[in-house]
Amino acid sequence: MKKTTIILSLSTLAVLAACGNESVNNENTAEADNAAEESGENTPDAENEADEPAAENTEETNMETEETENNSEAEGNEEEAAEEIAEDGWETEVGETIENEGGTFTLHARQDEIDTVETGPVVMEITQVNAASGELAPDLAEMMETEELDYIQMDVEVENTADEDITFYASQATISTSTGEQLEQDLWLSDHIDGELMAGTSHSGSFFFVLENSQAEEVESLRAVWSAPHDEDWEDLGEEVDIEIEF
Incomplete structure:
Protein backbone atom coordinates (compact mmCIF):
# COMPACT_ATOMS: atom_id res chain seq x y z
CA MET A 1 0.00 0.00 0.00
CA GLY A 89 -13.71 -32.49 5.55
CA TRP A 90 -13.78 -33.53 1.88
CA GLU A 91 -12.74 -31.59 -1.18
CA THR A 92 -15.09 -33.45 -3.55
CA GLU A 93 -18.82 -33.60 -2.86
CA VAL A 94 -21.10 -36.50 -3.80
CA GLY A 95 -22.40 -35.92 -7.32
CA GLU A 96 -19.39 -33.88 -8.42
CA THR A 97 -17.14 -34.77 -11.35
CA ILE A 98 -13.41 -34.06 -11.25
CA GLU A 99 -10.65 -34.35 -13.82
CA ASN A 100 -7.05 -35.35 -13.12
CA GLU A 101 -4.16 -37.21 -14.74
CA GLY A 102 -6.04 -40.50 -14.43
CA GLY A 103 -9.13 -39.29 -16.28
CA THR A 104 -12.57 -37.90 -15.45
CA PHE A 105 -14.28 -39.30 -12.34
CA THR A 106 -17.70 -38.94 -10.72
CA LEU A 107 -18.37 -39.56 -7.02
CA HIS A 108 -21.75 -41.29 -6.64
CA ALA A 109 -21.79 -42.08 -2.91
CA ARG A 110 -19.71 -41.68 0.25
CA GLN A 111 -19.92 -43.02 3.79
CA ASP A 112 -17.52 -41.51 6.32
CA GLU A 113 -19.37 -42.16 9.57
CA ILE A 114 -18.19 -45.70 10.29
CA ASP A 115 -17.64 -47.01 13.81
CA THR A 116 -14.09 -47.79 14.92
CA VAL A 117 -13.23 -51.46 14.52
CA GLU A 118 -11.40 -53.20 17.38
CA THR A 119 -10.28 -56.81 17.35
CA GLY A 120 -7.63 -57.97 19.79
CA PRO A 121 -4.81 -55.41 19.78
CA VAL A 122 -5.90 -54.05 16.38
CA VAL A 123 -7.68 -50.69 16.15
CA MET A 124 -8.92 -49.87 12.65
CA GLU A 125 -10.53 -46.68 11.38
CA ILE A 126 -12.32 -46.81 8.02
CA THR A 127 -12.19 -43.11 7.23
CA GLN A 128 -14.34 -43.31 4.11
CA VAL A 129 -15.89 -45.68 1.60
CA ASN A 130 -16.76 -44.29 -1.84
CA ALA A 131 -18.65 -45.53 -4.88
CA ALA A 132 -17.34 -43.87 -8.02
CA SER A 133 -16.98 -44.23 -11.78
CA GLY A 134 -14.57 -42.81 -14.30
CA GLU A 135 -13.55 -42.42 -17.91
CA LEU A 136 -9.86 -43.28 -17.90
CA ALA A 137 -6.99 -41.38 -19.49
CA PRO A 138 -5.20 -43.34 -22.27
CA ASP A 139 -2.25 -44.55 -20.14
CA LEU A 140 -4.44 -45.81 -17.31
CA ALA A 141 -6.97 -47.24 -19.76
CA GLU A 142 -4.20 -49.25 -21.40
CA MET A 143 -3.02 -50.60 -18.05
CA MET A 144 -6.54 -51.46 -16.88
CA GLU A 145 -7.54 -52.73 -20.35
CA THR A 146 -10.74 -50.70 -20.23
CA GLU A 147 -11.76 -47.12 -20.96
CA GLU A 148 -14.40 -46.92 -18.21
CA LEU A 149 -14.27 -48.03 -14.60
CA ASP A 150 -16.80 -48.43 -11.77
CA TYR A 151 -15.28 -49.07 -8.36
CA ILE A 152 -15.48 -48.96 -4.57
CA GLN A 153 -12.74 -47.07 -2.72
CA MET A 154 -12.00 -47.80 0.95
CA ASP A 155 -9.57 -45.69 3.03
CA VAL A 156 -8.24 -47.44 6.13
CA GLU A 157 -6.03 -46.54 9.10
CA VAL A 158 -4.85 -49.44 11.28
CA GLU A 159 -2.84 -49.56 14.52
CA ASN A 160 -1.21 -52.39 16.45
CA THR A 161 -1.60 -51.36 20.09
CA ALA A 162 0.19 -54.47 21.42
CA ASP A 163 3.71 -54.60 22.84
CA GLU A 164 4.57 -57.37 20.43
CA ASP A 165 4.55 -57.81 16.68
CA ILE A 166 1.38 -59.32 15.22
CA THR A 167 -0.06 -60.29 11.85
CA PHE A 168 -3.16 -58.59 10.47
CA TYR A 169 -3.89 -58.22 6.77
CA ALA A 170 -5.65 -54.85 6.66
CA SER A 171 -5.24 -54.61 2.91
CA GLN A 172 -6.82 -58.00 2.25
CA ALA A 173 -10.49 -57.34 2.87
CA THR A 174 -13.13 -59.17 0.88
CA ILE A 175 -16.28 -57.22 0.10
CA SER A 176 -19.71 -58.08 -1.23
CA THR A 177 -22.01 -55.43 -2.65
CA SER A 178 -25.78 -54.95 -2.63
CA THR A 179 -25.59 -55.55 -6.39
CA GLY A 180 -24.43 -59.13 -5.77
CA GLU A 181 -20.68 -58.91 -6.45
CA GLN A 182 -17.92 -60.42 -4.28
CA LEU A 183 -14.61 -58.63 -4.80
CA GLU A 184 -10.97 -58.53 -3.72
CA GLN A 185 -8.88 -55.38 -3.89
CA ASP A 186 -7.29 -54.46 -7.22
CA LEU A 187 -3.53 -54.81 -6.70
CA TRP A 188 -2.64 -52.32 -9.45
CA LEU A 189 -4.69 -49.48 -7.99
CA SER A 190 -4.51 -50.18 -4.25
CA ASP A 191 -1.93 -49.29 -1.63
CA HIS A 192 -0.20 -52.07 0.26
CA ILE A 193 -0.08 -52.47 4.03
CA ASP A 194 2.31 -55.16 5.19
CA GLY A 195 0.56 -57.89 7.16
CA GLU A 196 3.36 -57.96 9.74
CA LEU A 197 2.48 -55.07 12.06
CA MET A 198 5.29 -54.21 14.44
CA ALA A 199 4.44 -53.33 18.03
CA GLY A 200 2.96 -49.85 18.48
CA THR A 201 2.94 -48.96 14.77
CA SER A 202 0.23 -47.29 12.65
CA HIS A 203 -0.39 -47.73 8.93
CA SER A 204 -2.81 -46.36 6.32
CA GLY A 205 -3.83 -46.96 2.73
CA SER A 206 -6.52 -46.72 0.06
CA PHE A 207 -7.95 -49.88 -1.47
CA PHE A 208 -9.93 -50.16 -4.70
CA PHE A 209 -12.46 -52.84 -5.62
CA VAL A 210 -13.35 -52.82 -9.32
CA LEU A 211 -17.00 -53.61 -10.07
CA GLU A 212 -17.35 -56.15 -12.86
CA ASN A 213 -21.08 -56.65 -13.37
CA SER A 214 -22.71 -53.52 -11.94
CA GLN A 215 -22.36 -49.76 -11.82
CA ALA A 216 -21.14 -47.71 -8.88
CA GLU A 217 -24.30 -45.63 -8.73
CA GLU A 218 -26.34 -48.82 -8.19
CA VAL A 219 -24.45 -49.86 -5.03
CA GLU A 220 -26.45 -49.01 -1.90
CA SER A 221 -24.45 -50.96 0.68
CA LEU A 222 -21.61 -53.43 1.11
CA ARG A 223 -20.24 -55.99 3.53
CA ALA A 224 -16.50 -56.10 4.35
CA VAL A 225 -14.65 -59.00 5.99
CA TRP A 226 -11.10 -59.29 7.41
CA SER A 227 -9.45 -62.34 8.96
CA ALA A 228 -8.66 -62.16 12.69
CA PRO A 229 -5.20 -60.93 13.76
CA HIS A 230 -2.81 -63.58 15.06
CA ASP A 231 0.54 -63.89 16.81
CA GLU A 232 3.76 -65.57 15.68
CA ASP A 233 2.35 -68.95 16.71
CA TRP A 234 -0.70 -68.41 14.48
CA GLU A 235 -2.95 -68.13 17.50
CA ASP A 236 -5.88 -65.76 16.96
CA LEU A 237 -5.67 -62.56 18.98
CA GLY A 238 -9.21 -61.41 18.29
CA GLU A 239 -12.30 -62.04 16.21
CA GLU A 240 -12.82 -61.95 12.48
CA VAL A 241 -13.98 -58.50 11.36
CA ASP A 242 -17.34 -58.55 9.58
CA ILE A 243 -19.13 -55.22 9.08
CA GLU A 244 -21.94 -53.71 7.00
CA ILE A 245 -21.60 -50.27 5.42
CA GLU A 246 -24.55 -48.39 3.94
CA PHE A 247 -24.33 -45.35 1.68
Whole structure:
Protein backbone atom coordinates (compact mmCIF):
# COMPACT_ATOMS: atom_id res chain seq x y z
CA MET A 1 0.00 0.00 0.00
CA LYS A 2 2.87 2.40 0.83
CA LYS A 3 4.52 1.71 -2.50
CA THR A 4 1.23 2.32 -4.31
CA THR A 5 0.76 5.63 -2.45
CA ILE A 6 4.25 6.79 -3.45
CA ILE A 7 3.59 6.00 -7.11
CA LEU A 8 0.28 7.86 -6.99
CA SER A 9 2.04 10.87 -5.47
CA LEU A 10 4.68 10.89 -8.19
CA SER A 11 1.96 10.74 -10.86
CA THR A 12 0.16 13.68 -9.27
CA LEU A 13 3.35 15.72 -9.16
CA ALA A 14 4.03 14.98 -12.82
CA VAL A 15 0.52 16.13 -13.79
CA LEU A 16 0.86 19.30 -11.73
CA ALA A 17 4.22 20.06 -13.35
CA ALA A 18 2.70 19.67 -16.80
CA CYS A 19 -0.13 22.07 -15.89
CA GLY A 20 2.33 24.61 -14.55
CA ASN A 21 4.38 24.53 -17.71
CA GLU A 22 1.26 25.04 -19.82
CA SER A 23 0.33 28.14 -17.75
CA VAL A 24 3.75 29.69 -18.17
CA ASN A 25 3.69 29.03 -21.90
CA ASN A 26 0.30 30.76 -22.23
CA GLU A 27 1.63 33.90 -20.56
CA ASN A 28 4.83 34.05 -22.55
CA THR A 29 3.84 32.61 -25.95
CA ALA A 30 5.80 34.99 -28.12
CA GLU A 31 8.89 34.86 -25.92
CA ALA A 32 8.75 31.06 -25.81
CA ASP A 33 8.40 30.84 -29.60
CA ASN A 34 11.38 33.10 -30.13
CA ALA A 35 13.45 31.15 -27.65
CA ALA A 36 12.49 27.94 -29.35
CA GLU A 37 13.44 29.28 -32.77
CA GLU A 38 16.80 30.56 -31.54
CA SER A 39 17.70 27.30 -29.80
CA GLY A 40 16.23 25.09 -32.54
CA GLU A 41 13.98 23.30 -30.00
CA ASN A 42 10.42 22.21 -30.79
CA THR A 43 7.81 23.11 -28.14
CA PRO A 44 5.52 20.12 -28.85
CA ASP A 45 8.51 17.82 -28.24
CA ALA A 46 9.10 19.45 -24.87
CA GLU A 47 5.45 18.97 -23.97
CA ASN A 48 5.65 15.30 -25.01
CA GLU A 49 8.74 14.84 -22.84
CA ALA A 50 6.84 16.34 -19.91
CA ASP A 51 3.87 14.03 -20.54
CA GLU A 52 5.94 10.83 -20.81
CA PRO A 53 6.81 10.49 -17.09
CA ALA A 54 3.17 11.05 -16.18
CA ALA A 55 2.00 8.39 -18.63
CA GLU A 56 4.65 5.91 -17.47
CA ASN A 57 3.83 6.47 -13.80
CA THR A 58 0.09 6.19 -14.48
CA GLU A 59 0.60 2.88 -16.29
CA GLU A 60 2.75 1.59 -13.43
CA THR A 61 0.05 2.65 -10.96
CA ASN A 62 -2.62 0.78 -12.91
CA MET A 63 -0.45 -2.35 -13.02
CA GLU A 64 0.21 -2.11 -9.29
CA THR A 65 -3.49 -1.66 -8.52
CA GLU A 66 -4.45 -4.57 -10.79
CA GLU A 67 -1.85 -6.83 -9.14
CA THR A 68 -3.17 -5.91 -5.70
CA GLU A 69 -6.74 -6.69 -6.78
CA ASN A 70 -5.68 -10.04 -8.29
CA ASN A 71 -3.81 -11.01 -5.13
CA SER A 72 -6.81 -10.12 -3.00
CA GLU A 73 -9.11 -12.13 -5.27
CA ALA A 74 -6.77 -15.14 -5.17
CA GLU A 75 -6.56 -15.00 -1.39
CA GLY A 76 -10.34 -14.77 -1.23
CA ASN A 77 -10.75 -17.83 -3.46
CA GLU A 78 -8.28 -19.82 -1.35
CA GLU A 79 -10.10 -18.91 1.85
CA GLU A 80 -13.45 -19.82 0.28
CA ALA A 81 -12.10 -23.20 -0.88
CA ALA A 82 -10.63 -23.89 2.57
CA GLU A 83 -13.97 -23.07 4.20
CA GLU A 84 -15.82 -25.41 1.83
CA ILE A 85 -13.41 -28.27 2.59
CA ALA A 86 -13.64 -27.56 6.32
CA GLU A 87 -17.43 -27.91 6.29
CA ASP A 88 -17.42 -31.68 5.73
CA GLY A 89 -13.71 -32.49 5.55
CA TRP A 90 -13.78 -33.53 1.88
CA GLU A 91 -12.74 -31.59 -1.18
CA THR A 92 -15.09 -33.45 -3.55
CA GLU A 93 -18.82 -33.60 -2.86
CA VAL A 94 -21.10 -36.50 -3.80
CA GLY A 95 -22.40 -35.92 -7.32
CA GLU A 96 -19.39 -33.88 -8.42
CA THR A 97 -17.14 -34.77 -11.35
CA ILE A 98 -13.41 -34.06 -11.25
CA GLU A 99 -10.65 -34.35 -13.82
CA ASN A 100 -7.05 -35.35 -13.12
CA GLU A 101 -4.16 -37.21 -14.74
CA GLY A 102 -6.04 -40.50 -14.43
CA GLY A 103 -9.13 -39.29 -16.28
CA THR A 104 -12.57 -37.90 -15.45
CA PHE A 105 -14.28 -39.30 -12.34
CA THR A 106 -17.70 -38.94 -10.72
CA LEU A 107 -18.37 -39.56 -7.02
CA HIS A 108 -21.75 -41.29 -6.64
CA ALA A 109 -21.79 -42.08 -2.91
CA ARG A 110 -19.71 -41.68 0.25
CA GLN A 111 -19.92 -43.02 3.79
CA ASP A 112 -17.52 -41.51 6.32
CA GLU A 113 -19.37 -42.16 9.57
CA ILE A 114 -18.19 -45.70 10.29
CA ASP A 115 -17.64 -47.01 13.81
CA THR A 116 -14.09 -47.79 14.92
CA VAL A 117 -13.23 -51.46 14.52
CA GLU A 118 -11.40 -53.20 17.38
CA THR A 119 -10.28 -56.81 17.35
CA GLY A 120 -7.63 -57.97 19.79
CA PRO A 121 -4.81 -55.41 19.78
CA VAL A 122 -5.90 -54.05 16.38
CA VAL A 123 -7.68 -50.69 16.15
CA MET A 124 -8.92 -49.87 12.65
CA GLU A 125 -10.53 -46.68 11.38
CA ILE A 126 -12.32 -46.81 8.02
CA THR A 127 -12.19 -43.11 7.23
CA GLN A 128 -14.34 -43.31 4.11
CA VAL A 129 -15.89 -45.68 1.60
CA ASN A 130 -16.76 -44.29 -1.84
CA ALA A 131 -18.65 -45.53 -4.88
CA ALA A 132 -17.34 -43.87 -8.02
CA SER A 133 -16.98 -44.23 -11.78
CA GLY A 134 -14.57 -42.81 -14.30
CA GLU A 135 -13.55 -42.42 -17.91
CA LEU A 136 -9.86 -43.28 -17.90
CA ALA A 137 -6.99 -41.38 -19.49
CA PRO A 138 -5.20 -43.34 -22.27
CA ASP A 139 -2.25 -44.55 -20.14
CA LEU A 140 -4.44 -45.81 -17.31
CA ALA A 141 -6.97 -47.24 -19.76
CA GLU A 142 -4.20 -49.25 -21.40
CA MET A 143 -3.02 -50.60 -18.05
CA MET A 144 -6.54 -51.46 -16.88
CA GLU A 145 -7.54 -52.73 -20.35
CA THR A 146 -10.74 -50.70 -20.23
CA GLU A 147 -11.76 -47.12 -20.96
CA GLU A 148 -14.40 -46.92 -18.21
CA LEU A 149 -14.27 -48.03 -14.60
CA ASP A 150 -16.80 -48.43 -11.77
CA TYR A 151 -15.28 -49.07 -8.36
CA ILE A 152 -15.48 -48.96 -4.57
CA GLN A 153 -12.74 -47.07 -2.72
CA MET A 154 -12.00 -47.80 0.95
CA ASP A 155 -9.57 -45.69 3.03
CA VAL A 156 -8.24 -47.44 6.13
CA GLU A 157 -6.03 -46.54 9.10
CA VAL A 158 -4.85 -49.44 11.28
CA GLU A 159 -2.84 -49.56 14.52
CA ASN A 160 -1.21 -52.39 16.45
CA THR A 161 -1.60 -51.36 20.09
CA ALA A 162 0.19 -54.47 21.42
CA ASP A 163 3.71 -54.60 22.84
CA GLU A 164 4.57 -57.37 20.43
CA ASP A 165 4.55 -57.81 16.68
CA ILE A 166 1.38 -59.32 15.22
CA THR A 167 -0.06 -60.29 11.85
CA PHE A 168 -3.16 -58.59 10.47
CA TYR A 169 -3.89 -58.22 6.77
CA ALA A 170 -5.65 -54.85 6.66
CA SER A 171 -5.24 -54.61 2.91
CA GLN A 172 -6.82 -58.00 2.25
CA ALA A 173 -10.49 -57.34 2.87
CA THR A 174 -13.13 -59.17 0.88
CA ILE A 175 -16.28 -57.22 0.10
CA SER A 176 -19.71 -58.08 -1.23
CA THR A 177 -22.01 -55.43 -2.65
CA SER A 178 -25.78 -54.95 -2.63
CA THR A 179 -25.59 -55.55 -6.39
CA GLY A 180 -24.43 -59.13 -5.77
CA GLU A 181 -20.68 -58.91 -6.45
CA GLN A 182 -17.92 -60.42 -4.28
CA LEU A 183 -14.61 -58.63 -4.80
CA GLU A 184 -10.97 -58.53 -3.72
CA GLN A 185 -8.88 -55.38 -3.89
CA ASP A 186 -7.29 -54.46 -7.22
CA LEU A 187 -3.53 -54.81 -6.70
CA TRP A 188 -2.64 -52.32 -9.45
CA LEU A 189 -4.69 -49.48 -7.99
CA SER A 190 -4.51 -50.18 -4.25
CA ASP A 191 -1.93 -49.29 -1.63
CA HIS A 192 -0.20 -52.07 0.26
CA ILE A 193 -0.08 -52.47 4.03
CA ASP A 194 2.31 -55.16 5.19
CA GLY A 195 0.56 -57.89 7.16
CA GLU A 196 3.36 -57.96 9.74
CA LEU A 197 2.48 -55.07 12.06
CA MET A 198 5.29 -54.21 14.44
CA ALA A 199 4.44 -53.33 18.03
CA GLY A 200 2.96 -49.85 18.48
CA THR A 201 2.94 -48.96 14.77
CA SER A 202 0.23 -47.29 12.65
CA HIS A 203 -0.39 -47.73 8.93
CA SER A 204 -2.81 -46.36 6.32
CA GLY A 205 -3.83 -46.96 2.73
CA SER A 206 -6.52 -46.72 0.06
CA PHE A 207 -7.95 -49.88 -1.47
CA PHE A 208 -9.93 -50.16 -4.70
CA PHE A 209 -12.46 -52.84 -5.62
CA VAL A 210 -13.35 -52.82 -9.32
CA LEU A 211 -17.00 -53.61 -10.07
CA GLU A 212 -17.35 -56.15 -12.86
CA ASN A 213 -21.08 -56.65 -13.37
CA SER A 214 -22.71 -53.52 -11.94
CA GLN A 215 -22.36 -49.76 -11.82
CA ALA A 216 -21.14 -47.71 -8.88
CA GLU A 217 -24.30 -45.63 -8.73
CA GLU A 218 -26.34 -48.82 -8.19
CA VAL A 219 -24.45 -49.86 -5.03
CA GLU A 220 -26.45 -49.01 -1.90
CA SER A 221 -24.45 -50.96 0.68
CA LEU A 222 -21.61 -53.43 1.11
CA ARG A 223 -20.24 -55.99 3.53
CA ALA A 224 -16.50 -56.10 4.35
CA VAL A 225 -14.65 -59.00 5.99
CA TRP A 226 -11.10 -59.29 7.41
CA SER A 227 -9.45 -62.34 8.96
CA ALA A 228 -8.66 -62.16 12.69
CA PRO A 229 -5.20 -60.93 13.76
CA HIS A 230 -2.81 -63.58 15.06
CA ASP A 231 0.54 -63.89 16.81
CA GLU A 232 3.76 -65.57 15.68
CA ASP A 233 2.35 -68.95 16.71
CA TRP A 234 -0.70 -68.41 14.48
CA GLU A 235 -2.95 -68.13 17.50
CA ASP A 236 -5.88 -65.76 16.96
CA LEU A 237 -5.67 -62.56 18.98
CA GLY A 238 -9.21 -61.41 18.29
CA GLU A 239 -12.30 -62.04 16.21
CA GLU A 240 -12.82 -61.95 12.48
CA VAL A 241 -13.98 -58.50 11.36
CA ASP A 242 -17.34 -58.55 9.58
CA ILE A 243 -19.13 -55.22 9.08
CA GLU A 244 -21.94 -53.71 7.00
CA ILE A 245 -21.60 -50.27 5.42
CA GLU A 246 -24.55 -48.39 3.94
CA PHE A 247 -24.33 -45.35 1.68
